[in-house]
Amino acid sequence: MKGTVMTRIHINASTPYDVVIEEGALQRITDYIKPLKPNCRVIIVSDSNVAPHYLDSVKANMEHAGYTVCDYVFPAGESSKNAHQLIDLVEYMAAQSLTRKDLLIALGGGVVGDMAGFAAATYLRGIDYVQVPTSLLAAVDSSVGGKTAVNLEAGKNLWGAFKQPILVLCDPTTLNTLPDMEWKNGCGEIIKYGFLDVPGLLTQLEHKPLIKHRDSVSAVIARCVQAKADIVEQDERESGVRALLNLGHTFGHGIEKASHFEVHHGYAVAIGMVLMAQGAVKHGELDAAALEKLKALIEAHDLPTTTTITKKEILAAAKHDKKSEGATIKIVVPTSYGHSELKVVTHEELATYLD
Template sequence: MVEGINVEVHRDYKYTIDVSKGILDKLERYRNLFFRYEKVVIITDENVAPLYLKKVERQIEKFGCKTQEIIIPPGESSKSLSMAEEIYHHFSEYNLTRSDAVIALGGGVVGDLAGFCASTYLRGVDFIQIPTTLLAQVDSSIGGKVGVNLTKGKNLVGSFYQPKSVIVDPRSLKTLKDRIFNDGMAEVIKYGCIYDKTLFNKLYQSTAEELTKDLENTIATCCSIKKEVIEEDERETGLRKILNFGHTLGHVLETYFNYQKYTHGEAVAIGMYHITVKSEKKGITKYGTSDKIKEILIKNGLPYTMPYLEQEKIEEILFRDKKFSGDKITLVLLKEIGESVLYSMDKNQLVEFII
């Protein structure tokens, strides 16, 4: 087991991220956590439910905590206001109170949606993350960003709402299809690019077998990086913006193709490479950095080439990005691998980087 990572978001709010193989079979270690609640509502999707739902329910019920379940369709289309409304109705049927809790059991969509519903129902119900995909384990389950999409853009409705605990079992990744695992590797690579050259070099140099054996430590490294960032900047007013490397363009690609063509990680992968090619040409990034990113993306089964996009439609999506402040947006670029830099630019300058 990787020793629990204690996250102190601010002086009055702390929680632990536990990364441990087989932890989903050992939830008795969370007896004191679940004893607080009369009941929990577990939100999961149709892919994850047959694998883990009953196992989790049985263990929690041993503590005298009643369980209810909500199973949603998999995929980004479930991260919507209409699905949130449906979940609120279930909460009401189950008589969920502030003395109860919500568990997100699944990937990033489940975590974002369940967290958003927990943050808004009764003005806030306790929330626990049990992520089962690599992307959720290293990124979306940590830091308190929760929300849903609108047809006009990704994550346009949401809040900051920290979980009470994050429980990470790397063994759950064995059931993932290659594409979904690779989706998460894009976020792992991102951490190496923006913050940790040693992590990037390990990913760059290691064989697939070596990375698999060391996956628990890799996940813990990513969690530790995000912990450091959110402790300094929970609300994304400064340092936390570096976590958006590749995401400005990535969100455009996801929305442009209505979440059908690319997974989140695939879109971010293209964004990281494309932005770095542009920043190299402008002399911001050390020459050769984009080639390293390209090689590591190929090694991990991720795309890097930009598809054809209509400029008018790109701008329509791009200029609704929630990261805009007035006419300015902060774009994350690299000086070199392991060192990121924030650039404030107007819409015209941004278009030069994106298109």
């Protein structure tokens, strides 16, 4: 019977917590929350895409278990992940008289998780929150690790905070309502993990591209979460090795911003990985055959490998990147098929990776 197979991955961070991956878990959400957070006021934060599918049932389950529940739903899309929407959310939380003992549930994809997580990090200097990722990208990446942020006019994720959730509850059946675009979006981040010393994942994706073999999604999510857990436990605040998780992001974020977020995150990361890999080949850091294998794997997941965004636009965005420190920037360079390394370069040197 579905729902009986459960994977639990422990994240040993400043606030330790579990990531639970189980089909049907959303129907039993209170079984997981009750031991961590007895009856209190709860705000469920979701967006206009996710709320029609799951908000009513989650709300009913929580109320049936004795929680007092309110909800906040905002327009779906990366363009909503901004300061104005965040402040509106926090004002609503205050109007509901939520206290430090109360709970926020982030029900949605990466945008919901980022926005709700940042609100939880800063409202009353911090309240507990639970991540319930309903997109593939959020399940494999953004719901885990405690990075929360919103976008500013100058760039992506520039205003944020580290705030670990008390639980991540991933129900893979929620992915069944995703459009194909969102599956591909998640695959961009999944392929990234394959280049962070998880080469077995690359082999699996080569033989069974996830976009066509969706029945293996629970195992792939678990593999990515474990890889991220291993990195976060070494470097929670991204002062060192955690920056490896930004493979493809330096150029990818520039593509997102220059396209006004019409190019989705996972798509932009896929392109960003190829651009960085092409630069690494030119710099003698990566074998050309590895680049071709990467491009073939990305194309097998129906993701792009090129962009019409100009070099100038991508580099302009990189100057506002969080990894930029004055005249230098920390980049992630693939150096073999399945392995990447951190490197600090000047912005002039970064430009040579796009020549």
